[in-house]
Amino acid sequence: MKFLKTRILVASLLTTAFGLIFGGIWFQANHPTHVTEPGQVQTSFPSPISPLVPSAYKPADHLAKQSVVRFSDDTNKQAFINTNNLSASDLKKIDELPNTYVVDRAQDQLTAAGALVAEQKIYTALLTPNDPYYPQWYTTNISAPQAWDLSTGSSSIVVADIDTGFALNHEDLTGRWAAGGKDFVNNDNDPSAGTTNPNGAGVTHGTETAGLIGATGNNGKGVASINWGVRILPLQALDDNGRGTTTDVASAVHYAVDQGVKVINMSLGAASPDPILKAELDYAQSHDVVVVAAAGNCGNPSSYFRNGCSTVGQMIYPANYPQVVAVGATDQNDTRASFSSYGPNLDVVAPGSGSIISTAWSPSNQTSLYSSSLNGTSFASPIVAGLAALYRGYKVAATATETINAITSNADKVAGMAGQSFTNEYGFGRVNAFRVLSSVTLPTTPPVPTTTPQTAPAPPTPTNVTLTAGNALHKDDYLSSSDGQSIYTLQRNGNFAFYDNFKLVWETGTQGTKADQVIMQADGNLVLYDSTNTAAWSAVWSSATDRNSGARLNMQTDGNAVINSSTGTALWSTHTMHDTSALSYVLSTGIGGIARMYPGQSIYTPDRRFRLILQSDGNLVLYSPTQALWSTATDGQQVAFLALQPDGNLVLYDRSARPLWASSTDGSGLTRLIVQPDGNLVLYDQSNIPRWNSGTGASYRVSSLISN
Structure with missing residues (x-):
């Protein structure tokens, strides 16, 4: 039979010439221009740049x-x-x-x-000459300043930018980089620009797209991106000439998903589909990741063939795949850029023609260079990626599908659409950041549950205190001690972890693996397995207690997890005795700044008048002696756990690792949650500054006066 023909993609940078100059190559890095953020007067402008003579088209x-x-x-x-x-x-x-x-x-x-x-x-990268400088118009065009009144971004959201190398020390990107950057071209952990060819045709492209995603705003330097708070995971899959293979690009997608990013930007592409890359895009979709890509630069009838396209308007891949948000380019007048590809799979358009300004890199200036003019769907795509991250940071429980719907349904119907809700040239319209964020309905008062009892239920008596031979725990399953103070759980990241008094006190350290079940074997060995390859499971960790038939794992009330033989002899343990100084009314962090509360667990004031309990119905509820004072209103959800995260955010997750509720206090550093004697639930930072509260202190005082 014929085997599938797949192509390795040399991903092309999706930039295009402005006007009638196509195929020429120009390095904007040769013309450094310092610009200021919106609202500040531009005092000087560079001279118009004369493009180079177009180079002959070099076929793939x-x-x-x-x-x-x-x-x-x-x-x-x-x-x-x-x-x-x-x-x-x-x-x-x-x-x-x-x-x-x-x-x-x-x-x-x-x-x-x-x-x-x-x-x-x-495929070879298609680069373009620069145009004369214009002020930074595109943030105003998409109503970003109004959106910034609602949110300027969250550091808890990470966008992976898959591109050429990056200016990691740029003044307007300092503090924006997420840990874990990688160079798949050179197979190392340094995705810096210019490592192999500092004068390469695409050497500054990654820095430019990163700046449009998340250059720091309100810092008196350079430009302000759509998302000032987001973190960017720099992943180099294209070399300094803007060329990359399918295996490098697909590897970057897979790696980004495993790193937990919420959004991926791909300002690259090829004219034909590739099943290897598509498989990784399916992987991203299955993990609730929004993938945004440039639609292509094949829209001009006189030059489409120079960009490797076979027909006018042809959309390129990966943008042409249905699971990807395909972004076309518009100019200052909301008109489709002449070069912008179009078709039935186009989702939205965004500014990408008419002198887009962003961060840049050159061998002589690696920290404070800015491009004076950018044109191409390459630069429309990161604007939409930044918007997707802005939305997911503002509405923490938003899924990828919900995020995409928010962007497409709130796009402006520009004049070129002639009153239609969708056209092949504009998709659902030009993005509007303010309308996207305004579509989010945030609670103005703490929700009070209507389906929960009016008096606090007694904590359930756990029955799953022992793991016997032949039994297993899968992801998000857990064992609990009989007093509910200790939890042993297999986390979704592959880590087998032990929490005592909500603090992480012991772990296998296997996070990042594909471990998906832990089995108490008949031979007495407790083994953590990766069973994704059904033909051959692989052991990730074990207690090394084999040759002890009939052994079982027991959750003791002293804070220890112990494997006992059939005769009761202790074979192995976590060596984690209770922290006797732990307070019943405080949820604080342990190893790695992490704490978790599982269904059935609670914290309460010493007099037991107030209790916060994570109920088995999925609701997190604060009770007084007579009534429910506050809740997350998540009853009916398949809740996995409440997490107090190292970034200071308190987040309630479901069993698909989706946030259902959050305190939105990321960026606060280590925090602790306290049930106060006045009935208020308060999240404090390390300096004892309250970062969030349930607003129920006054409720207790009023009810107390009435009852007395």
Whole structure:
């Protein structure tokens, strides 16, 4: 049978020439321009830049005799090796991608034998000359200043920017970078611009897109992006010339999802689809990640072919995939940029023509350079990615689907749409940041549950205090001690963790793995497994207590988890005795600045007049002796746990790792939650400054006077 033909993508930077100059290459880094943020007077303007003579179009080239192969399992892999007369050493593993390898042989020389075989193909980056400088108009165009009155962004939200290298020391991006940046081109952890070719055609592109996502605002330097508070995960998948392979781009997507990002920006693409990359986009979609990509620069009838397109208006990939938010470009007049691709899969348009300003990089100025003019769907895409992050930081429980709907349904219907709700040239319209945030309804008073009892229920007596032979815990499952003070749980990140008095006190340290179940085996060994490969499970951690048939894991009331033999002998334990200084009315953090409360657990005042309990129905409720004072109104939800996070935010998560409620106190540093004697629930920072409260102190005083 014919095997699927997939191409390796050399991702092209989606910038385009302004006017009639196409195919020319210009480095805006050669013309450094310092600009100021909106609201400050521009005192000088650079001279108009004369574009270089357009270079001849260079068609897409191929990575000689190389293919990408993905196997369903090890049996499939061995069949492929045997069928093609290869050895295991002929397959180069792509670490970040599941069961994916590169083979130094052309696709037409391989037999699929049940594997997915793709051609390793490279496209050249399409760069453009600069245009004369204009003031920073695009934030006003999308009503960003009004949106900033509602939110300027949250540091708890991370956007992955998959691009060329980045100016990691730029003055307007300092403090914006998230930990874990990576360079997939050179296979290291330094995604800095210019490491291989400081004069490359695309060397500054990543810095430019990052600046449009999240350059710091209100700091008296450079430019203000749409999202001042977001953190950016810099992932280099294109080299300094703006070229990258499918395996590097797909690896970056997979890695970003595993790092827990909420949004991915991809200002890159190729004219043809690629099943390897699509599989990773499906992976992102299944993990509730918003993926935003540039629609392409194939809209001009006189030049579309120079950008590697076969038809006028052709949308490129990954933007043309339905699970991706495809972004076209408009100018100051809300007119589609002549170069912007269009079609039925276009979602929205955003400013991308008419001198977009952003951060930049050059060998001689790596910390304070700004581009004077940018044009292309490459620069419309990060504006929308920044908006998606702004929304998810403002409405912490928003899903990816909800975020996309908020952006598309609140887009402005510009004149070119002629009164229609959707057109191929404008999608659902030009984005409007203020309307997107204004669509969020925030509670003005603490919600009071209507479905919960009016007196505090007694904490349930846990029955799951022992894990016996043959039984297992899956993700978000937990064991509880009989007094409810200790919890042993398998977290969604693969870590097997022990919480005592809500504090993290012991862990296997396996976060980031694919561990998905822990089994008390019949041989007495407690083993943490990755069972994603059903043909061959892999052990991630164990207690090394095998050869003890009949052993069981017991949750003791002294704060210790112990594996006892069939005769009661202690074989292994967490060595975590209760912290006798722990206060019943305080939820504070342990290892890593983390604390968790699971269903059935509670904190309460010493006189037990007030209790905060995470109920089994999913509601977090604060009770007085006679009534429910406050709740998160999340009853009926499949709640997993309440987390007090290292960033200071208090978040209630469901079993799909989606936030249902949050205090929105991220950025406060380590905090602690206290049930006060006056009936108020207060979140304090390290300096004893209250960052959030339930507003119920007055409720207690009034009810107390009435009862007396």
